Amino acid sequence: MSVFEQLHTAATRVLPRAYAPYSHHPVAVAAMDDQGAVHTGVNIENASYGLTQCAEVAMISAWRMSAGATLTHLVCLNGHGDYITPCGRCRQVLFEHAPGDLVIAIPDGSITLTQLLPHAFGPDNLQD
Secondary structure, three states: OOHHHHHHHHHHHHHHHOEOOOOOOOOEEEEEEOOOOEEEEEOEEOOOOOOEEOHHHHHHHHHHOOOOOOEEEEEEEOOOOOEOOOOHHHHHHHHHHOOOOOEEEEOOEEEEHHHHOOOOOOHHHOOO
């Protein structure tokens, strides 16, 4: 089973835990680190429309509480189990916590985080 197949299975497993009663757009994400551990997350909506804890943010939070090994691969799924591309906010969160060579499954193949965000703004751009 390929890395992306393993991650698709993991994301599919947690997808029912998404909480999306307002948008009806559940999202699940799974990422693998360089030690082979899989980290997952789902989106959680708030009654205030437009306020959502994205799946990638939930996954990064859980990953940071783990050993914090380097993330290597990531998949993001919609409620039908289809690959989707992380949203803009999630791309920024990933950029701040994952290496540029993180490989992300997208609907028509795969792409690195650097290719997804060629002009990203990150911690290196902040002044002390």
